[in-house]
Every structure is written in structure tokens, then in C-alpha cells.
Amino acid sequence: MLKHKPSHLEDELCFAVYSTQKLYNRFYSIVLKRYGLTYVQYTTMLVLWEKQRPMMVKELGERLKLDSGTLTPLLNRLEKQGWVVRNRNFEDGRCVMVELTPKALSLEHDVKHHIQDCVLPIEMTESEYRECVNVLYEISDKLEFINEHLLGKEE
Numbered sequence: 001m002l003k004h005k006p007s008h009l010e011d012e013l014c015f016a017v018y019s020t021q022k023l024y025n026r027f028y029s030i031v032l033k034r035y036g037l038t039y040v041q042y043t044t045m046l047v048l049w050e051k052q053r054p055m056m057v058k059e060l061g062e063r064l065k066l067d068s069g070t071l072t073p074l075l076n077r078l079e080k081q082g083w084v085v086r087n088r089n090f091e092d093g094r095c096v097m098v099e100l101t102p103k104a105l106s107l108e109h110d111v112k113h114h115i116q117d118c119v120l121p122i123e124m125t126e127s128e129y130r131e132c133v134n135v136l137y138e139i140s141d142k143l144e145f146i147n148e149h150l151l152g153k154e155e
Contacts, residue, residue: 013139031118035111036081040066040074042111045083049108054099057086 009015028039037045047063048055061071075098078084083104089095124132 027118028115031115032111034114035107037083037111040064040070041078041083042115044074044078045104045108045111048084048098048100048104049112052100054087054097056089057096057098060098 025039028042032038032042043064044060047060057068057071057075061068064071066074075084075086079086082101084098085101087097087099089097
């Protein structure tokens with residue numbers, strides 16, 4: 001078990017994650033500019049492309065870990081740009097469904113391949129990539145558990 005002793009900033013995992021996240025945000029803002037998408041809009045499109053069916057706004061928010069205060073303006077912009085349409089569910093009028101437009105469906109391949117081409121210089125093998133993603137999700141899961149525990153102590 002790691003016994004963490006704060007020392008130099010560069011030794012902190014939190015700073016490594018923070019600085020990498022800033023660089024990823026910058027990378028995606030440059031790469032996605034030609035499509036008029038932000039990183040969060042892109043991740044929203046990834047979920048919708050993955051499902052290939054209309055999704056409830058609530059389900060989309062849960063998958064992206066976004067609250068309605070963040071998701072609603074994001075979907076407003078995507079709808080205005082012609083990427084998605086929202087409709088009320090016929091069976092339950094309170095439920096709003098999000099659906100891909102023909103534009104979104106036709107650009108899926110292009111967007112994904114453009115990003116893949118831009119990521120190639122990172123030069124990671126498939127197994128290195130998978131390992132990195134898995135480690136980050138493990139840390140995320142542990143932090144989520146710790147945060148819930150800490151919040152419980154505050155109440």
C-alpha cells in the first residue's frame with residue numbers, strides 16, 4: 001500500500017491528472033474545432049453514436065455523469081448546431097428523448113477517424129492504452145467511494 005507523503009508538486013498524482021486533463025481539453029478543442037464541437041459535446045455524441053437509438057435525457061446525463069443544469073444547455077447547443085433533436089416521449093410526456101440527426105449520423109465516421117489520426121503521435125500500444133484507461137477507472141472508483149464516505153462523515 002502506498003504511503004503518500006506530500007513532497008514536490010510534480011510527485012502528486014492529482015497534479016499529473018490535472019495537468020494531463022488540461023492538455024487533453026486543449027487537444028480536443030483544437031481537434032474538434034472543425035466540427036464546432038466541444039469536448040463535452042463530443043463525449044455526448046459518443047454515447048449517442050454508441051447507442052444508435054433515441055435516449056432519455058436522464059439516461060444520457062447518468063452515463064456522462066452530468067447534472068441537468070449542465071446537460072440542458074449542452075443539448076440546446078447541439079440541437080441548435082443540428083447534431084441532435086429532442087422530442088417528448090409519447091408514452092410519458094415528462095420524459096424527453098434525444099436523437100441523432102442525419103448530420104450526426106453522416107459525420108460519425110469522419111469525426112472518429114479525425115480524432116484517431118490526431119492521437120496517433122501519442123504512440124501507445126493497444127495494451128498500454130487499455131492499461132492506462134483501466135488504472136484511471138480504478139482510481140476514479142476508489143475516489144468515488146472515498147468521497148461518499150467523507151460526505152457521510154460531514155452529515
